[in-house]
Amino acid sequence: MLDPIMHREGEPEILAGRKLAARVAGVYIAPEDHFVTQAVETLPLGFEGIAGDVHAGYTRRSGGREPWYPRGTEMRNERQLSIIAPDEMAIVAERMGLAEIKPEWIGANLTLDGVPMLSMLPAGTMLFFKGGVTIKIDGQNAPCRVAGRSIAEHAGMTDHDAGSLLFPKVSRRLRGLVGWVEKPGVIAAGEEVSVRVPEQWIYRA
Structure with a gap:
């Protein structure tokens, strides 16, 4: 009888899950009618996401991003929160010739310090916040022109159209992550986070 744990010929290599430590560098909320966020001290979360935020909702x-549905189709909201890393935004800012890109400009809700290559965390990664909140990562947040134009306007770029086009080009796989609330509660700036990366493999069959 074959040992089910043994690696079979032709199977993808499976990388073991691991834990990382992070810290909340900042928390932000967007008004219901606006993309740009505002810094706050705490971020109350329910199963619908951030109450009052432009991206709140169960659906x-x-x-x-979903060309397989007619535009406007109601679907589950797996994009309740936008999560970015300050070090990745510094790289994007340099590529755009800017001194900085503030989290608020691109609608971020959370900034996390301490995770190398945050945007490359796989779908299914769990963020366990010391205060009790759990967020599950859905995947990377694809950069868009809306965020690019916001950056161009706030940074005082002379050509807003050029800025809106440049951002998606230079921020690919650096734009951060989107996720949804698995366990509600309140997140505070400075809070410790346990990042649990799941097993990973590449399916090639």
């Missing part, structure tokens, strides 16, 4: 309407 959302499909858009350009």
Whole structure:
């Protein structure tokens, strides 16, 4: 009888899960009618996400990211929160010739310090906050022109159209992550976070 744990010929290599430590560098909320966020001391979360935030809701309407549905189709909201890393935003700012890109400009809700290559964390990664909140990562947040234009306007770029086009080009796989609330509660700036990366493999069959 074959040992089910043994690696079979032709199977993908499986990388073991691991734990990382992080810290909340900042928390932000966007008004219901606006993309740009504002810094706050604490971030109350329910199962619907951030109450009053533009991306709050149990469901959302499909858009350009979901070409398999007619635009506007109601679907589960797996994009309740936008999570970015300050070090990755510093790289993007340099590529755009800017001194900085503030989290608020691109609608971020959370900034996390301490995780190398945050944007490359796989789907299914769990964020366990010391205060009790759990967030599950859905995947990378694809950069868009809306965020690019916001950066161009706030940074005082002379050509807003050029800025809106440049951001998606230079921030690919650096734009951060989107996730949803698995266990509600309150997140505070400075809070410790346990990052649990799941087993990973590449399916090639």
